[in-house]
Amino acid sequence: MITVALAKGALLKDSVRRFAAAGLDFSALLDDDNRQLMVPSPCGTARALLVRNADVPVYVAYGQAQFGIVGDDVLREHRLPVAPLLDLGFGGCRMAVAVKASSGYRRAADLPAHCRVASKFVRCAEAFFDQLDLPVELIHLTGSVELGPITGMSEAIVDLVATGRTLRDNGLVAIEDLFTSTARLIGHPIALRLDQGELQSIVDRIAVASPPARQAVTA
């Protein structure tokens, strides 16, 4: 039995499509009425776990799923022992530093030392400001990070930017990118090492179905 961990939300539709190209049909997950968290494929040889973004690498790292599809942003933030297999190219977004449009800061290095930065991605943010050699106080939020600068709690935020609309609607502007992120196929390292060819053939078929990805900018 092959188990794959898929993320709820924006990546789900394309994730289901890629596994369909490899012969594994999890289209039942796309049914609006679906309430199941564990869905078998009609062929009976595989099943999908529908979990939150950040939990995909957990199920793969612990070997409950041989494969998972998740954004590179999550992999960079949570740093779990999973094997990165393919850049699938979809779900593109940028991890960016943003400030109030009225603030006058035009790049991250303009921020004052020891200023506050709010983020859901505090480990990515910490690595970025460490590399800049700019000491900042990180505030971990779990949602609506744009409220940080609006309320005056933080000078800046580090957050994912897709269209930029949320930033604009809140009077914020992105001033510097940490990296770009796309969806990645990941695998359980030991399952792959013990593979008799079955897992590799799935990886190969997903690779064929994936357009060449733009190279992600590394931080």
Place this chain on the structure above:
Amino acid sequence: MITVALAKGALLKDSVRRFAAAGLDFSALLDDDNRQLMVPSPCGTARALLVRNADVPVYVAYGQAQFGIVGDDVLREHRLPVAPLLDLGFGGCRMAVAVKASSGYRRAADLPAHCRVASKFVRCAEAFFDQLDLPVELIHLTGSVELGPITGMSEAIVDLVATGRTLRDNGLVAIEDLFTSTARLIGHPIALRLDQGELQSIVDRIAVASPPARQAVTA
């Protein structure tokens, strides 16, 4: 200007009601069409921030909000420097250890040493198992924790239980409570210390509007 941080979700309706009893009208937050994260009261002297559960104590700890209403579970998990003011009695639920109904474990001490326990509340879980003197491996998940035992990733979970329906639907059973949790009014310690009476009168009016809370069971 008085700012209060309120949690999206199950606690919101009752939270708005308590502040209404203190003369602060944030009923605009209950409008299904509301998309604003920061809503002024019609009287113009106060505003509410609508944030995620775990972020309420952050806004209060940093002084962006003088008051917040949040579950005791969140306060115990995140341990931020906020002043606990009132037990409001609503939003009652239990933090419990649950296992597969078929597992044979009937209390937490039955679990094998070094077993895996999945939870969104790893600090609460850690404190509980430390106190039991039972070493366990904690797995941090961000949602659908019941998948832990179902997939075989963990022997047990530590999670909030309200009606118990999610557990039953997934073949799980609660075997031991860590504590019961209810909504709490919290305040910014320095704001309260510098208060000229305005904040205290709000606390007093909310206290009068709150039925005597059942005593929370401490872990």
